[in-house]
Amino acid sequence: MNLTGLDQLIQYALKKPRKKIAVASAADKPVLEAVFEAVKLGFVEPCLIGPFREISTLAARIGMKNDTYEIIDEEDTQVACNIAVLMVKTGKADILMKGMVQTATLLKAVLDKENGIRKKDTLSHFALCQTRYYHKLLGLTDAAMNIFPNIHEKVRIIENAVEILQRLGYQLPKVAVLAPIEVVNTKIPSSSDAALLTSMNRKNQLSGCIIDGPLALDIAISPEAMIHKSIVSEVAGDADILITPDLNSGNILYKARMFLSDGMAASVITGASAPVVLTSRSDSEKNKLYSIALAAAIT
Amino acid sequence: MNLTGLDQLIQYALKKPRKKIAVASAADKPVLEAVFEAVKLGFVEPCLIGPFREISTLAARIGMKNDTYEIIDEEDTQVACNIAVLMVKTGKADILMKGMVQTATLLKAVLDKENGIRKKDTLSHFALCQTRYYHKLLGLTDAAMNIFPNIHEKVRIIENAVEILQRLGYQLPKVAVLAPIEVVNTKIPSSSDAALLTSMNRKNQLSGCIIDGPLALDIAISPEAMIHKSIVSEVAGDADILITPDLNSGNILYKARMFLSDGMAASVITGASAPVVLTSRSDSEKNKLYSIALAAAIT
Numbered sequence: 001m002n003l004t005g006l007d008q009l010i011q012y013a014l015k016k017p018r019k020k021i022a023v024a025s026a027a028d029k030p031v032l033e034a035v036f037e038a039v040k041l042g043f044v045e046p047c048l049i050g051p052f053r054e055i056s057t058l059a060a061r062i063g064m065k066n067d068t069y070e071i072i073d074e075e076d077t078q079v080a081c082n083i084a085v086l087m088v089k090t091g092k093a094d095i096l097m098k099g100m101v102q103t104a105t106l107l108k109a110v111l112d113k114e115n116g117i118r119k120k121d122t123l124s125h126f127a128l129c130q131t132r133y134y135h136k137l138l139g140l141t142d143a144a145m146n147i148f149p150n151i152h153e154k155v156r157i158i159e160n161a162v163e164i165l166q167r168l169g170y171q172l173p174k175v176a177v178l179a180p181i182e183v184v185n186t187k188i189p190s191s192s193d194a195a196l197l198t199s200m201n202r203k204n205q206l207s208g209c210i211i212d213g214p215l216a217l218d219i220a221i222s223p224e225a226m227i228h229k230s231i232v233s234e235v236a237g238d239a240d241i242l243i244t245p246d247l248n249s250g251n252i253l254y255k256a257r258m259f260l261s262d263g264m265a266a267s268v269i270t271g272a273s274a275p276v277v278l279t280s281r282s283d284s285e286k287n288k289l290y291s292i293a294l295a296a297a298i299t
Numbered sequence: 300m301n302l303t304g305l306d307q308l309i310q311y312a313l314k315k316p317r318k319k320i321a322v323a324s325a326a327d328k329p330v331l332e333a334v335f336e337a338v339k340l341g342f343v344e345p346c347l348i349g350p351f352r353e354i355s356t357l358a359a360r361i362g363m364k365n366d367t368y369e370i371i372d373e374e375d376t377q378v379a380c381n382i383a384v385l386m387v388k389t390g391k392a393d394i395l396m397k398g399m400v401q402t403a404t405l406l407k408a409v410l411d412k413e414n415g416i417r418k419k420d421t422l423s424h425f426a427l428c429q430t431r432y433y434h435k436l437l438g439l440t441d442a443a444m445n446i447f448p449n450i451h452e453k454v455r456i457i458e459n460a461v462e463i464l465q466r467l468g469y470q471l472p473k474v475a476v477l478a479p480i481e482v483v484n485t486k487i488p489s490s491s492d493a494a495l496l497t498s499m500n501r502k503n504q505l506s507g508c509i510i511d512g513p514l515a516l517d518i519a520i521s522p523e524a525m526i527h528k529s530i531v532s533e534v535a536g537d538a539d540i541l542i543t544p545d546l547n548s549g550n551i552l553y554k555a556r557m558f559l560s561d562g563m564a565a566s567v568i569t570g571a572s573a574p575v576v577l578t579s580r581s582d583s584e585k586n587k588l589y590s591i592a593l594a595a596a597i598t
Contacts, residue, residue: 133559144479147487180443180550188446190547217554218581225558225581248489249548251479255516256552259524260432261560282517282524 002136002240003168006128006266006290012168013043013296021277021292022047022093024084024109025077025101027054029062031279034288035097036064043296047072047093049080050100077101081109088117088274095295097277110272117273122146122156125250125278126164127267128294129257134221139165139173139241143254144278145269147247151193154243155206158197160270161241162209167298175201176220176239177213178249182231190214190245197243209241210234217242217253258283266290268298275299301435301539302467305427305565305589311467312342312595320576320591321346321392323383323408324376324400326353328361330578333587334396335363342595346371346392348379349399376400380408387416387573394594396576409571416572421445421455424549424577425463426566427593428556433520438464438472438540442553443577444568446546450492453542454505457496459569460540461508466597474500475519475538476512477548481530489513489544496542508540509533516541516552557586565589567597574598 003009013019023035026048032055038044045068048055052073059069074080081101087093096117098106110116110123125144128137141161146153158175165173177194184195194213201211212235218225223237244250257263265287269276275295279288302308312318322334325347331354337343344367347354351372358368373379380400386392395416397405410417424443427436440460445452457474464472476493483494493512500510511534517524522536543549556562564586568575574594578587 131559133561138559178547178551180546188546217551218558222558222581228581244551245547247479247487248477248544249551252477252516252543252548252552253555256555257559259517259521260430260437260556262432282521282527 002170004136006130006137006264009266009290009293009297010041010043013293014041016043016296018042019044019094019296019299020047020092021045021095021097022049022084022087023097023099024049024081024106025099026050027058028100029058030285031097031099031288032058032064033062034285034292036062037285037289038292038296039064039068044095044292046070047087049074049083051075078105078109081106082115085109085112085117086115089115094274094299095277095292096272096274097292098279103278106276106278110276118271119273120156120160120271122153122160123269123271124157124160125267126161126270127254127265129263129265131257131261131263133261136240138221138239140254140257141241141243141250142247143244143250144247149246151196154193154197155200156271158206158209158211158243164270164298165240166208170240173209173240174235174238175209175211175241175243176215176235177211177243178217178220178245179214180216182214182216182219182229184214193245212236213243264290266294268295301469303435305429305436305563308565308589308592308596309340309342312592313340315342315595317341318343318393318595318598319346319391320344320394320396321348321383321386322396322398323348323380323405324398325349326357327399328357329584329587330396330398331357331363332361333584333591335361336584336588337591337595338363338367343394343591345369346386348373348383350374377404377408380405381414384408384411384416385414388414393573393598394576394591395573396591397578402577405575405577409575417570418572419455419459419570421452421459422568422570423456423459424566425460425569426553426564428562428564430556430560430562432560435539437520437538439553439556440540440542440549441546442543442549443546448545450495453492453496454499455570457505457508457510457542463569463597464539465507469539472508472539473534473537474508474510474540474542475514475534476510476542477516477519477544478513479515481513481515481518481528483513492544511535512542563589565593567594
């Protein structure tokens, strides 16, 4: 089973019970527009935390009826984040979303030892990209969270990503661990890490997926490149998930998809007890909507 | 002055005296096809070094008349590389090109202390990419040579790239030093390196270009992203050259351009006394031709 279009995420989300989404510091027009679109489509109910007057003014301006959302009036952005996280912790919300607030402020609330919602030791960013240049959706991790993940963190990053695709119905997603080469070179740690992760997969230390690496990006996604370079691999040319060596490369790859190609993407932070939708100012409204749909589909 | 299409490289090459290209280990059909195309267009004269019988058979098969090229008969690939390098060293060739031989074998000849043609302390890979997703050609370095360049090596990499664009007529190319963020975070050395390189440029330690960084890729190339994030920069949204943090990210960005977008590119290794055309098996014939044209245009 492979997903080929991001619209399918909306279909998946609609098949499930409607989800409660807590928007931290919600006085943010582009965020409210995406949330409102998801409300109209029918797969989320929002709880908007932040300054009442600003939120209700913005909501009225974009045509959101006031019986379609709830507001918790809170001026302080850190407190607004804490409340949103608490809603997830107490089962009052299924999805957390960032509004007009610094990422660090929201993550502080998420990661708080006492009141946070960290579930695993590693939170990671996962994006699902759609492009005419690939035959199916392409997962990509990690473009935003882990600066230089070590091998143990990479294991968690893979587990987080595989869990998402399994929740979307994939049986055994194909995971390509990227490096600049297809052989082990200990001067290039991304290549050694990739070989270790592949070996862990063969020995069932890391299961639920088929891992291969080191693979350069062309080999991971292009059957022609694979044939040209005579690579034999179950993953090459057909990867479902790309694991990048580190944040430098993950961030650049994600942004190359979005800004130097026809990329559209859904993305979430995973590893907390609920998915966190943490879109950027420069994401389009459609990408924000797809991210909410991905979060709703996997909870 | 900005170049907008790779075909312009062929026009530039045609305006200059015809260049001698030495092809090391030339019994390689795709390489010979690209060389032959450049011969027909009229901007190179090839000297093909390698096994006479194989080369002449391949040349005949692709319709290359035997008065359009010279063969130096040599079975051993390392010796063939040494001869090709010696031709450059003695002024008998202007461009070096890799044929059917490992990159390491050719580079061994290039870098040889006594008989090599290393001119600067740092050789680097430079690619000029054409895409409908950017308003002009986009330089990218380094996708293939330097694994983890330190700040001094990054200075050389920038100098190598700027020199190429200057030879193509650019007055003051705009250089974006990439990182995953737009501020300095000492936990992310790519961001500190970028800030240092920018400062060196402001203080004229590194001149002939306008450098800005750290810049995330979206900010470097998208005026919309720049405005969304309220970044003020002479380079942002309009970069001519992208400097990647390291080989992991450079290789992934180059391959994302070529395999997850509509990318076409010309690329050379620079920093030796002649440009080295070192295309990959998975490059298209057109990309190989553009690379030869770039090499001819800058010598």
